[in-house]
Amino acid sequence: MPVLLRDLLKHCDTTLESARFKDYCPNGLQVEGKGSIRRLAAAVTANQSVLDAAVAWGADALLVHHGYFWRGESAEIVGMKRRRLGTLLAADMSLLAYHLPLDAHPVLGNNAQWGQRMGLQGFEALDSEDPQAVGNTGVLAVATSLGELAAQVRDLTDRDPMIIGNLQMQVERVAWCTGAAQGYIDKAAAAGAQLYISGEISEPTVHAARELGIAYMAAGHHATERYGVQALAAEVAETFSLEWTFIDCDNPV
Template sequence: MVKRDEIVEFINNYLEIQKFKDSGTNGLQVPGKEEVEKVVFGVSASLELFQQAVKKGADMIIVHHGLFWEGSRWRISYLLKGRLKFLFDNNLSLLGYHLPLDAHPEIGNNTQIAKRLGIKITGKFGEYQGEAIGWEGIFQTPKRFSGLVKEIKEIFGFKPWYLKSGKDILKTVAVVSGGGAGIIPEVIDKKIDVYITGETREFIPQAAKEGGINYISAGHYNTEKFGIQALGELLKEKFKIKVEFIDIPNPL
């Protein structure tokens, strides 16, 4: 077993959470048992995840999308009440790490995506509140657009939404996991061949066409699975504790 607060302190320092001006609360959100033997990991906090964690014998849950966000921090809704009650009743700790887990250069969501797609990172990309969240780079081997779409479907287990408005043979690429649609002006300004993110929005089709760039939305949930899994492996190695990722599929 390991002390709860030792795990919290390690992750907070490792992810450098103090650097980020985030819309979500990073770190310990709900304190549970002081001693931890098993940690369950998931993308988003939900009652279903919490229930499965209890069945798996977890003492702590760590997620990318936690319970507390701007605009709701001082209001407990019926939804939040039910989730908190379950955590309290089962003495479960909940930790959440949002932007720091997207941006981390080793285990972050965007680094993990780049590794899986054979992207050589050349620089930071997608600044938000003073910190870059994603990466830009080049494919180590140029890819055809159709081949990249197929590869993304296989890696993410999700059929992506895409718009082909640029080159067929791709060399330059930018990656921002999750809700990165609003960063498209930077993609266009830098004349990047293809942009991979987690979501699309109403204005994207015309912006991509006018900018002459290719756009791929691989799903908010699915682009943010890899970082939390990598964090689990890191904690398993460092603290010699049991870890398990629980996948609760989300089509968005």
């Protein structure tokens, strides 16, 4: 049975509490397509290759973490943006995007899903004083070397993480925030973490890790954010009896 687009949208907005976030982009329905949904595609980013794959699969809607209309971007509908929007409109395919709400959800979110896959326990907020903050801290059941954790991340993401720290050091308390959250390394150190994991690394991150006495692991922006959108799509598909698929797109960053 198809679900009405408005009902699917209401379910996602309510589940993720999207209205409480002040974000860098609009959360929820970004491009409106057909009014009923049978097939739902999910992806990290709504780039052209993902759009083409979704159209080829016959998706009625595409659910992503990284959508469009970011704060500060050019408002003109030209070039790459025109082609992307043209693909959606020609296929009558809706685009739903959730950025910070999908990072933050305590079960379906990117950070929750990453922590589960890493076998971390006792999740706490990385910044408990900020109601919109994302990221978590947690503990490992058994102290594990940084090198062993790097191997675990490699198996999970199918890529080598960049590591700042001694591979022999033992780690019990970990902080993490998926995507481009390397700037939270000071919060991780203040929370007593021995290791901080995020997606990307910047030149200052190296110095901060060394001077704060905390190991850092850059596991990939795309690679660390593949799981939240899949969890949300699976939950939506089960709720409304929809077909769904995940479209992955290689991204070395």
